[in-house]
Amino acid sequence: MTAAVTDHSNCETCPAHAQLEQMGVSLGKSDYLVALAGNPNTGKSSVFNALTGLRQHVGNWTGKTVMRAEGGYSFQDKRYKLVDLPGTYSLLSASEDEEISRNFLLFGRPDCTVVVVDATALERNLNLVLQVLEITSKVVVCVNLMDEAKRKGMKVDVRSLSRDLGVPTVPTVARTKEGLRDLVQTVAAVIAGEIATKPVRPQHPPELEKAVDELVPMIETVAPGLPNARWVALRLLDGDHKVRQALLSGELSELEGRQAAPVETVSSVVALQGRQ
Amino acid sequence: MTTKVLDPREVLLRADHLRREMGDDFRDRIVSSLYADAQRIADRSVQIGTGQKWDWDQKIDRIVTSPVFGLPIMLGILALIFWITIIGANYPSQMLAEFFFVVEARAAELFIAWGVPALLTGFIWNGVFRGLAWVVSVMLPPMAIFFPMFTVLEDLGYLPRVAFNMDWLFRNAGAHGKQALTMAMGFGCNAAGITATRVIDSPRERLIAILTNNFVPCNGRFPTLIMLATIFVAAAFPPAFASLAAAGAVVGVVLIGVGFTLLSSWLLARTVLQGEASAFTLELPPYRRPSILRILYTSLIDRTIFVLWRAILTAAPAGAAIWVLANIDWNGVSLAQHSANFLQPLGYAIGLDGVILLAYVIAIPANEIVVPTMLMVYMGVSAMSDITSYDKIRTLLIDEQGWTMLTAVNLMLFSLLHNPCATTIITIWKETRSAKWTTIGALMPLVFAFAVTFAVATAVRALW
Numbered sequence: 001m002t003a004a005v006t007d008h009s010n011c012e013t014c015p016a017h018a019q020l021e022q023m024g025v026s027l028g029k030s031d032y033l034v035a036l037a038g039n040p041n042t043g044k045s046s047v048f049n050a051l052t053g054l055r056q057h058v059g060n061w062t063g064k065t066v067m068r069a070e071g072g073y074s075f076q077d078k079r080y081k082l083v084d085l086p087g088t089y090s091l092l093s094a095s096e097d098e099e100i101s102r103n104f105l106l107f108g109r110p111d112c113t114v115v116v117v118d119a120t121a122l123e124r125n126l127n128l129v130l131q132v133l134e135i136t137s138k139v140v141v142c143v144n145l146m147d148e149a150k151r152k153g154m155k156v157d158v159r160s161l162s163r164d165l166g167v168p169t170v171p172t173v174a175r176t177k178e179g180l181r182d183l184v185q186t187v188a189a190v191i192a193g194e195i196a197t198k199p200v201r202p203q204h205p206p207e208l209e210k211a212v213d214e215l216v217p218m219i220e221t222v223a224p225g226l227p228n229a230r231w232v233a234l235r236l237l238d239g240d241h242k243v244r245q246a247l248l249s250g251e252l253s254e255l256e257g258r259q260a261a262p263v264e265t266v267s268s269v270v271a272l273q274g275r276q
Numbered sequence: 277m278t279t280k281v282l283d284p285r286e287v288l289l290r291a292d293h294l295r296r297e298m299g300d301d302f303r304d305r306i307v308s309s310l311y312a313d314a315q316r317i318a319d320r321s322v323q324i325g326t327g328q329k330w331d332w333d334q335k336i337d338r339i340v341t342s343p344v345f346g347l348p349i350m351l352g353i354l355a356l357i358f359w360i361t362i363i364g365a366n367y368p369s370q371m372l373a374e375f376f377f378v379v380e381a382r383a384a385e386l387f388i389a390w391g392v393p394a395l396l397t398g399f400i401w402n403g404v405f406r407g408l409a410w411v412v413s414v415m416l417p418p419m420a421i422f423f424p425m426f427t428v429l430e431d432l433g434y435l436p437r438v439a440f441n442m443d444w445l446f447r448n449a450g451a452h453g454k455q456a457l458t459m460a461m462g463f464g465c466n467a468a469g470i471t472a473t474r475v476i477d478s479p480r481e482r483l484i485a486i487l488t489n490n491f492v493p494c495n496g497r498f499p500t501l502i503m504l505a506t507i508f509v510a511a512a513f514p515p516a517f518a519s520l521a522a523a524g525a526v527v528g529v530v531l532i533g534v535g536f537t538l539l540s541s542w543l544l545a546r547t548v549l550q551g552e553a554s555a556f557t558l559e560l561p562p563y564r565r566p567s568i569l570r571i572l573y574t575s576l577i578d579r580t581i582f583v584l585w586r587a588i589l590t591a592a593p594a595g596a597a598i599w600v601l602a603n604i605d606w607n608g609v610s611l612a613q614h615s616a617n618f619l620q621p622l623g624y625a626i627g628l629d630g631v632i633l634l635a636y637v638i639a640i641p642a643n644e645i646v647v648p649t650m651l652m653v654y655m656g657v658s659a660m661s662d663i664t665s666y667d668k669i670r671t672l673l674i675d676e677q678g679w680t681m682l683t684a685v686n687l688m689l690f691s692l693l694h695n696p697c698a699t700t701i702i703t704i705w706k707e708t709r710s711a712k713w714t715t716i717g718a719l720m721p722l723v724f725a726f727a728v729t730f731a732v733a734t735a736v737r738a739l740w
Contacts, residue, residue: 041561092307120562122322126314148562155323164317175567202313205305211294218290221282236291238303247284 021074022053030072030081032191035108037101037132038116039125040087043144045069046174047116048084051184075184083108089124091131092238099242105135109227111191114183116142119149119156119171129165133199134231140186141169146179166198211237222247333562337437341560346441351527353434357425359523362502365417366666372416376409399599407595410648411587415499419583422498423575426464431566435460439558447553449538450545451488452481454556459485459537462492464579466696467703469494474707480551484541486704487717490696491536491724493529495583496644500691501526503647507670508684525688533692536724586699587644594638594645598652612653626726627686627733629677636690641698646691682736686729693725 038044048054052071069084085101092098105113115132117125122143129141141161149156158169168186172179189195204212215233219226226232235243295302340349380401387397429435438460443453454476462469469489476482493501505525510518545551601612612634619637620630635650651669654677673679695718696704704717 041559123314123318126318127310130310130313148564153324157321157323161317161321164320200313200317202306202309204309207298208302208306211298214294215287215291218282218287222284222287233291234306236288237295237298238306239292239295244288247287250284 022051030079032078032080032111033108034080034082034187035104035110035113036082036084036116037105037113037128038085038087038142039089039118039121039128042087042116042118042125043174044087044116045084047114047142047144047172047180047183048082050174050177050180052082073184075188078188080184080187083110088128090128091135102135105132106228110136110138112138112140112187114140114142114187116144116174119143119145120152120154122156122161130200130202133165133167134201134234135228137167137197137199138190139167139197139199140183140190141165141167142179142183143169143171144174146171147173147176164200166200168195168197208237219247333560336563337560340434341437341440346437350438350441351531353429354530355523355527357422358502358526359519360425361418361422361498362506362522362526363519364421365502366506368417369413370666372413373409376405376413380405380409395603398603399596403599404592404595406652407591407598407645407648408588410595410651411591411645412584414503414648415496415587415644416580416584418499418502419495419580420576422495423464423579424571427571427575427579428566431564431571433561433563436558436560440560443558445538446541449542450551450553451484451541452476452478452554452556453558455481455485455488455537455541458489459492459534462489462494464495465583466490466492466494466700470700470703470707477556478551478554480549481554483708483713484544484549486707487544487713487720488537488540490700490717490721491540491693492533493692494643495579496587496697497691498526499644500647501529501688503666503669504684504688504691505529507666507673508679508681511670512681529688529692532689536693540720540724583644590639590641591645591648594641594649595652597638598649602653616653625733626690626729627682627736628690628729629683631677632683632687632690636694640695643691643697682733686732689732690725690729693721693728695719695722695725 036044036048048069048071051073053073054069054071070081071084072079072081074080083104085104088098088101090098091102091105104110113132113136115129117129129139133139143156143158143161146156156171158171162169168190170179170183170186172183174180186195190197212230212233215236216229219229219232219236223229223232232243232247236247339345383405384397384401387401388394435457439454439456442456446453446455455473457475458469458472460469461472466489469492470486473482473485473489476485502522505522506519509525510522513521545553598612601615602610604611606614615634616630618630619633623629623631623633631653632650635646635653639646639649651672654672673683695701701714701718705711705714708714708717
């Protein structure tokens with residue numbers, strides 16, 4: 001255990017303390033699905049390893065988590081499956097990595113998405129956070145590398161960040177596991193609805209908002225049950241080929257009533273490959 | 277309730293129409309409003325103090341990625357790592373070999389005392405066990421020294437700088453700059469390097485990276501190179517410079533390997549895999565203090581034990597095969613000798629001999645065991661037993677088997693260039709799903725290996 005939280009004398013008796021259990025790849029049936037997104041090289045894999053007890057290879061170079069890896073942890077009698085997505089700077093252009101991440105957020109329907117950001121390069125990292133917020137509202141922002149920020153003389157006000165983004169933010173130092181207990185607790189609270197999220201949505205010009213408003217009902221008719229028709233509308237207006245194709249082929253419509261099961265089997269295989 | 281079914285194409289048509297109405301700079305406006313929001317939020321929540329340590333990373337980067345010092349620093353680091361490995365591995369290797377030799381002799385005595393048939397005793401202890409003992413004593417010490425140092429570099433954040441320094445070379449070869457990264461991973465294990473090519477988006481450039489990864493020596497081949505450099509190259513220098521010369525020779529071989537990576541990439545990009553090199557962004561991460569525990573775990577468990585275990589799995593059957601070949605006679609000559617005689621003309625033509633080629637055939641499952649296999653065939657043939665030090669290996673190879681500097685140099689070249697091991701070939705198949713590219717990936721290096729060693733042997737024989 002880290003010494004960083006010793007100022008809370010009742011820490012040992014806190015319910016969170018005893019109930020975080022690393023489950024490795026023994027996923028079995030999980031109650032919740034949590035996605036882990038973030039820019040490359042923000043310590044995403046360190047967060048993943050610290051929570052699951054797995055040894056996903058961690059290296060200080062960009063793009064080493066090529067496929068998504070999976071692991072599990074249990075917290076307060078609930079089992080969480082954690083999916084480590086490849087690091088990306090954006091979800092707008094369609095490199096293979098960005099597509100894997102985007103598809104998972106869209107089709108994998110995670111119960112909560114943790115976006116890991118680098119505290120020392122917040123501005124660049126927030127671009128991705130804002131894009132994720134357009135897809136899903138169940139988001140927790142994990143402000144990692146707080147130690148490096150401190151070393152560089154930077155102060156990150158996570159409260160102000162929370163307020164501006166409309167979702168909870170948790171400061172962490174994944175390498176020393178500082179703040180990770182807070183993170184799992186916040187994720188649990190967001191899933192349970194104890195923390196209401198009201199993500200900030202970018203202010204678009206009025207003519208764009210009007211176009212989106214027109215398309216959303218159409219999209220909802222074609223693909224009922226889609227949780228983020230607004231995002232799909234924006235992508236269609238941008239002429240995104242992949243999203244056009246998904247709509248034409250019915251991939252988006254099939255989302256309705258689809259269980260998480262097929263995703264699980266595919267990704268379990270991936271998880272094993274990722275461990276090699 | 278409406279039952280009207282809306283065709284998805286209608287939605288697309290409407291979206292296209294709306295997009296045209298909004299004008300061309302629509303996407304730019306979305307992106308810039310996104311950036312403006314990100315900047316506004318970040319500005320509000322981040323306070324930058326008066327930290328003086330701010331630009332340490334940049335100062336270091338200006339030196340290690342400078343056009344002048346970048347490559348020399350890289351080579352210096354590489355040479356230092358090999359040098360430490362060479363001087364550090366020699367003694368423990370010798371101790372392990374002596375220990376295993378005593379175990380082998382005692383156990384064989386014990387078996388004979390118990391009345392176990394001599395044939396079975398020989399098979400188990402002089403065949404299977406000796407194969408295992410060789411692999412462990414030759415490979416374990418260098419790996420246990422080399423891997424942690426390599427992992428430190430990786431953890432520190434040096435690898436992306438390597439990619440940055442070498443980008444222009446790969447771009448000029450018509451390949452992807454990130455191939456420098458996958459090449460660096462290939463030093464650990466070619467199969468891992470090939471898997472790492474997934475970071476390259478363009479299928480053409482990824483294929484080039486897969487097919488040429490074999491030209492950097494993996495950890496299975498480093499012990500071979502290090503041993504040959506120590507025995508032959510180092511011996512030609514005064515003792516004070518011996519280990520430095522050996523390290524220099526290994527660096528030289530690595531450079532030749534990088535040269536062949538670039539040459540074969542260039543050839544592929546000009547012939548079967550034509551196209552433009554694509555642009556990419558490479559982030560130079562901050563330097564981070566490596567975490568000792570994680571380095572030990574990654575380098576010793578994930579890498580050393582993994583590679584060693586694989587070697588052991590292939591060394592046991594190889595040891596058994598050699599023992600059988602060396603102990604079954606046909607017309608009064610062992611099968612090993614027959615095979616070696618059959619391969620001798622080809623071996624001679626490329627500056628090696630029949631036994632070395634036989635060892636390569638037996639060692640196809642894993643490159644790690646080539647030298648042990650070779651020594652065992654020599655010993656089986658000459659019925660010599662205790663090889664416990666590099667000196668004794670030198671005596672065996674030079675005095676009894678007639679090795680020359682040409683044999684050693686060509687063996688290093690052959691080891692560097694020849695076909696990938698079975699695991700790597702399977703990985704190429706898994707990543708490409710193409711019988712054609714898997715065959716090319718396996719045969720192209722072999723053709724290079726024979727061509728280069730043949731040329732060197734012919735040139736040397738013509739000149740001397």
